[in-house]
Amino acid sequence: xxxxxxxxxxxxxxxNEPGRLAKIARMLSEEGIDICAFNIAEASGFGVFRAIVxxxxxxxxxxxxxxxxxxxxxxIAIPMQDRxxxxxxxxxxxxxxGINIEYGYAYSGKGGATFFIRVDDTEAAIxxxxxxxxxxxxxxxx
Amino acid sequence: xxxNARMECMPKDELRRHQFRELKTLVYRLYSFxxxxxxxxxxxxxxPDDIQSLEDIRKLPFMHKQDLRDNYPxxxxxxxxxxxxxxxxxxxxxxxxxxxxxxxxxxxxxxxSLARALTSIxxxxxxxxxxxxxxxxxxxxxxxxxxxxxxGATVLPASVGNTERQLELMIDLDVxxxxxxxxxxxxxxxxxxxxxxxxxxxTKLRKAILGAEPWSEGxxxxxxDNLGIxxxxxxxxxxxSGPMFTECEERNGIHIWSxxxxxxxxxxxxxxxxxxxxxxxxxxxxLKKEAMPMIRYRIRDLTYALEDKCECGRTSTRIGRISGRxxxxxxxxxxxxFPSQVEHTLMNIPEVGxxxxxxxxxxxxxxxxxxxxxxxPDHFSDKMAxxxxxxxxxxxxxxxxxxxxxxxxxMDPGSLPRFEGKAKRVVDKRVF
Numbered sequence: 390x391x392x393x394x395x396x397x398x399x400x401x402x403x404x405n406e407p408g409r410l411a412k413i414a415r416m417l418s419e420e421g422i423d424i425c426a427f428n429i430a431e432a433s434g435f436g437v438f439r440a441i442v443x444x445x446x447x448x449x450x451x452x453x454x455x456x457x458x459x460x461x462x463x464x465i466a467i468p469m470q471d472r473x474x475x476x477x478x479x480x481x482x483x484x485x486x487g488i489n490i491e492y493g494y495a496y497s498g499k500g501g502a503t504f505f506i507r508v509d510d511t512e513a514a515i516x517x518x519x520x521x522x523x524x525x526x527x528x529x530x531x
Numbered sequence: 532x533x534x535n536a537r538m539e540c541m542p543k544d545e546l547r548r549h550q551f552r553e554l555k556t557l558v559y560r561l562y563s564f565x566x567x568x569x570x571x572x573x574x575x576x577x578x579p580d581d582i583q584s585l586e587d588i589r590k591l592p593f594m595h596k597q598d599l600r601d602n603y604p605x606x607x608x609x610x611x612x613x614x615x616x617x618x619x620x621x622x623x624x625x626x627x628x629x630x631x632x633x634x635x636x637x638x639x640x641x642x643x644s645l646a647r648a649l650t651s652i653x654x655x656x657x658x659x660x661x662x663x664x665x666x667x668x669x670x671x672x673x674x675x676x677x678x679x680x681x682x683g684a685t686v687l688p689a690s691v692g693n694t695e696r697q698l699e700l701m702i703d704l705d706v707x708x709x710x711x712x713x714x715x716x717x718x719x720x721x722x723x724x725x726x727x728x729x730x731x732x733x734t735k736l737r738k739a740i741l742g743a744e745p746w747s748e749g750x751x752x753x754x755x756d757n758l759g760i761x762x763x764x765x766x767x768x769x770x771x772s773g774p775m776f777t778e779c780e781e782r783n784g785i786h787i788w789s790x791x792x793x794x795x796x797x798x799x800x801x802x803x804x805x806x807x808x809x810x811x812x813x814x815x816x817x818l819k820k821e822a823m824p825m826i827r828y829r830i831r832d833l834t835y836a837l838e839d840k841c842e843c844g845r846t847s848t849r850i851g852r853i854s855g856r857x858x859x860x861x862x863x864x865x866x867x868x869f870p871s872q873v874e875h876t877l878m879n880i881p882e883v884g885x886x887x888x889x890x891x892x893x894x895x896x897x898x899x900x901x902x903x904x905x906x907x908p909d910h911f912s913d914k915m916a917x918x919x920x921x922x923x924x925x926x927x928x929x930x931x932x933x934x935x936x937x938x939x940x941x942m943d944p945g946s947l948p949r950f951e952g953k954a955k956r957v958v959d960k961r962v963f
Binding site: 457 | 941
């Protein structure tokens with residue numbers, strides 16, 4: 390089976406109890422889970438913590454075991470040029486292709502920067518981006 | 532199947548004549564032999580001779596829980612210590628404890644009332660009944676124990692707590708029916724799920740007799756759908772002896788045996804009877820009680836009366852589901868709210884669990900009501916829009932049902948307190 394052009398993301402429900410995020414971060418650290426990138430969305434009373442980690446399946450299983458509400462979803466990872474204008478180039482392609490982004494976040498590592506996006510119709514977005522010659526990352530590329 | 536077909540199916544007018552005779556006898560006895568009742572009737576300006584019809588019951592004074600507290604421990608007893616064979620003490624959550632005494636005949640009538648009730652839901656010699664109400668000072672455990680034994684069922688006196696062991700015994704001993712609080716039933720269901728126990732597959736449990744705390748029709752549906760059992764409502768309070776009355780298999784109101792008690796539904800403010808079928812405060816007169824008679828006792832529960840003949844053939848007055856208590860009513864920004872309304876609303880929202888807490892606080896001069904609910908893991912989404920939609924749905928359902936805006940807080944599953952006895956779901960931080 391050809392490798393799919395997606396990266397697994399874990400999302401965790403965080404209620405507004407003080408120290409809740411620290412508790413989840415500690416669990417990940419105790420399990421030896423390496424976080425590459427993360428993002429927090431918040432509303433009144435609760436938040437959603439989303440992270441790209443080295444071993445998503447393990448992280449998912451371990452958090453679930455501890456009674457945490459966790460979900461695994463697929464996001465698209467677009468490599469960006471780590472220089473001024475890098476985000477513009479990536480975003481421009483998405484705009485031209487008419488892809489609606491639910492949310493997105495980025496990280497900048499040794500091998501360059503990456504833009505992670507969550508879209509409504511992942512398969513359609515992958516096809517459009519590949520057709521336009523955009524390079525997409527696979528699981529394990531990080 | 533009837534336990535006492537003659538009394539349970541007696542024509543209505545004959546029942547009323549029976550009630551009148553019993554009431555008249557009771558009033559004479561109390562006026563003549565007990566200081567408390569004598570003084571009360573004098574104060575009210577009513578003499579036993581004034582009771583000329585069943586409706587004249589309205590001339591008699593009301594009794595309140597406060598009377599039991601003021602006369603603690605035994606000043607209201609109409610039997611001597613030698614005749615009293617048992618005490619029960621109700622928890623003093625709202626003040627001093629109250630004591631109830633029973634003669635041998637009182638225990639017998641109580642047990643008989645429950646025997647009729649259990650028979651009406653099809654429980655008999657073929658059943659194994661797990662009594663998971665507290666045994667001891669609380670009336671639930673011993674009451675159900677005696678009632679179930681009387682109909683010839685095998686009783687497992689499990690009491691409360693140690694849920695894993697309770698489930699193990701339920702499986703090993705082929706338990707067919709359980710009596711407990713509705714919140715404990717839900718707790719048992721959760722523990723069973725965690726242990727991989729499926730009630731339908733692994734147990735013989737088919738019926739649950741649930742009460743001792745207010746619960747809703749939504750909670751009944753939830754329990755029935757999730758556990759695959761039939762849930763029956765049971766009613767009583769220690770002042771009436773204990774749990775005494777249940778629904779029959781029709782599940783259309785709780786039968787209050789008319790030869791045992793007279794039901795009145797009044798407007799709590801005006802103290803006048805409400806029109807037929809309307810919700811009001813339940814007032815009960817127990818016709819046969821020796822050690823501690825109860826005349827026009829203000830229970831503080833809100834319900835309505837059903838006077839038509841039940842499909843089951845029984846003619847007694849029935850009362851609808853208790854919709855709240857006049858004293859657990861919360862007044863928020865001037866609007867009456869009952870915790871049972873919150874429960875009912877939540878039961879119809881699949882995105883959240885069945886546990887909840889209500890927190891009342893005050894911001895400036897304004898009351899703020901927060902409802903904490905547990906998010907169901909299956910409905911969690913990484914997209915904020917989905918999450919906000921869940922919150923909005925709960926917000927708008929609450930608003931629709933309670934008529935006030937509430938703050939909804941989504942919590943992790945398992946993070947809210949579980950209750951094995953009576954659930955205490957309201958925290959009032961307001962300073963008045």
